[in-house]
Amino acid sequence: MKYDTELVGKIGSMALIREEEHDIDYNVFSRIGSELRPGTIWVSSGAVEIGRLDYIKRTGMELTGAKSDVMTDYSSQGQAILMQEYRRYIPSKYSVRQLLVEHTHFNDVEKRNHIYNFLVRCDKEGAIPIVNYNDTVSFEENRRWELEQLKNSGLERVVECIDNDETAAVIATLVHPRYLLLLTSVDGIYLDPNDPATRVDKVEGKNADEVIDAIDELQLHCFGVSRAGAGGAKTKLEFIKDPIRQGTTVIIANSKYRISDILSDEAPRTVFQVR
Numbered sequence: 001m002k003y004d005t006e007l008v009g010k011i012g013s014m015a016l017i018r019e020e021e022h023d024i025d026y027n028v029f030s031r032i033g034s035e036l037r038p039g040t041i042w043v044s045s046g047a048v049e050i051g052r053l054d055y056i057k058r059t060g061m062e063l064t065g066a067k068s069d070v071m072t073d074y075s076s077q078g079q080a081i082l083m084q085e086y087r088r089y090i091p092s093k094y095s096v097r098q099l100l101v102e103h104t105h106f107n108d109v110e111k112r113n114h115i116y117n118f119l120v121r122c123d124k125e126g127a128i129p130i131v132n133y134n135d136t137v138s139f140e141e142n143r144r145w146e147l148e149q150l151k152n153s154g155l156e157r158v159v160e161c162i163d164n165d166e167t168a169a170v171i172a173t174l175v176h177p178r179y180l181l182l183l184t185s186v187d188g189i190y191l192d193p194n195d196p197a198t199r200v201d202k203v204e205g206k207n208a209d210e211v212i213d214a215i216d217e218l219q220l221h222c223f224g225v226s227r228a229g230a231g232g233a234k235t236k237l238e239f240i241k242d243p244i245r246q247g248t249t250v251i252i253a254n255s256k257y258r259i260s261d262i263l264s265d266e267a268p269r270t271v272f273q274v275r
Contacts, residue, residue, distance in 0.1 A: 001247050005123055007263075009181040010043040010168035015255035017046070022053055024085065028255060033089025035259045036128045041119055041175065043131045043168040044082060051078025075135035086130050095127035100134035106170050116174050133167055169239035172248055179263060180243050182236060183255035188270030189233055191221045203272045208245045211272055215241060240272060249273040 011032065018025045036042055051074035056062055063070045079098075087096050099118065105111045122129045165182060172180040191198035203218060205211040215237050222234035240250045250272040257267035265271075 003178045003248075004120060004175045005041060005177045006039040007179045007181060007259075008041045008043065008168055008172040008175065008177045009179075009183065009259065010164055011045065011183040011255055012164065012185070013045040013049040015183060015185060016044075017049055017053065022056065024050060024053070024081070026085070029085040030089045031258060032255075033086055034091070036086075036090050036094075038094060038123050038126050038128060041122070041129050041131060041171060041177070042086075043164050043171065044086070045132065045164045047075045047078035047082050047132055048135055049074075049078065050081050051075055054078065054081055071135050079132070082132070083130060090128060093126075095122075095125065097122060097127050097129045099129050099131045101131060101167065102134050106174075112174065115171075119171070119175050131167065131171065133164060163235065163239075165236045166239045169243055172243040173246060176246055177243075177248055180240065180248050180250045181259065181262065182240070182250070182252045184236075184252060185254065187254045187268035188252050189218060189222070189237070191218075193222075193233075199268065200270050203270065204275050206275055208247070208274055211244050211274060212241055215244075215272065244272055244274075247274065 011028075016025055016028055017023065032042075048071055052062065054077055055074065063073055079100075083096070083098050090096050099115070101115065105115060119129055121127075168180065168182065186193075187196070188199045188201075189203075190196070191200065200218065203211060203214045205214060219234045219237050222232065222237065236252065244250055251262060251269050252272075253262045253267060253269035261267040262269050
């Protein structure tokens with residue numbers, strides 16, 4: 001099977017900070033950055049939370065006001081730091097490029113094609129794209145109105161991309177990578193979230209339909225979310241179905257492990273694939 005790129009990966013906000021110390025986890029940036037190479041598209045949350053921590057560190061207080069305004073200000077402050085840290089740890093011989101996306105970009109054929117061409121060029125030009133949702137300009141009230149308009153326009157499916165798990169899955173559907181890697185705070189998907197022994201190692205089938213059927217069954221065991229605003233395991237599993245239909249192998253694993261160890265099955269993980 002021919003793939004457009006090797007890997008689309010995603011890491012969540014809370015994996016990039018030391019919550020108990022109210023600071024960035026530089027070790028995570030170092031570990032991930034050292035392994036990123038052309039052929040990888042990296043979807044990174046973290047701008048809002050890192051911007052919040054930076055603002056508190058500088059002023060001793062949090063912002064107050066309308067949620068949309070606070071999110072805008074934090075994400076704007078955090079984006080600069082997010083990219084600074086990736087640039088710091090990605091090998092200097094590679095270029096680093098930022099791509100801020102919104103739901104409207106993937107619901108428009110021309111914009112979607114433009115993004116595809118950009119991402120494919122990055123690989124050829126020795127660059128690593130760092131992708132994040134553009135919280136700075138896509139505030140909640142306006143986003144809801146735009147999504148409603150898109151749904152009323154007759155589109156068969158409307159992409160929201162508010163959750164970066166969805167953003168990563170949509171990009172994987174667009175560029176058709178060999179692997180889609182979703183890094184989380186746990187070692188994979190569990191039949192019982194309270195019992196580490198119930199981690200599912202592999203979800204396989206003779207074709208994509210069999211894998212999707214197995215995912216549907218697995219979703220019955222998924223409850224709760226890791227934090228407010230997160231989609232949770234059940235939602236994460238819904239997002240990965242389209243990449244699997246296109247032949248991408250999907251892996252869910254803990255962000256504390258090296259990417260190379262996860263891909264080579266040297267670290268705990270849950271892998272979804274056609275045999």
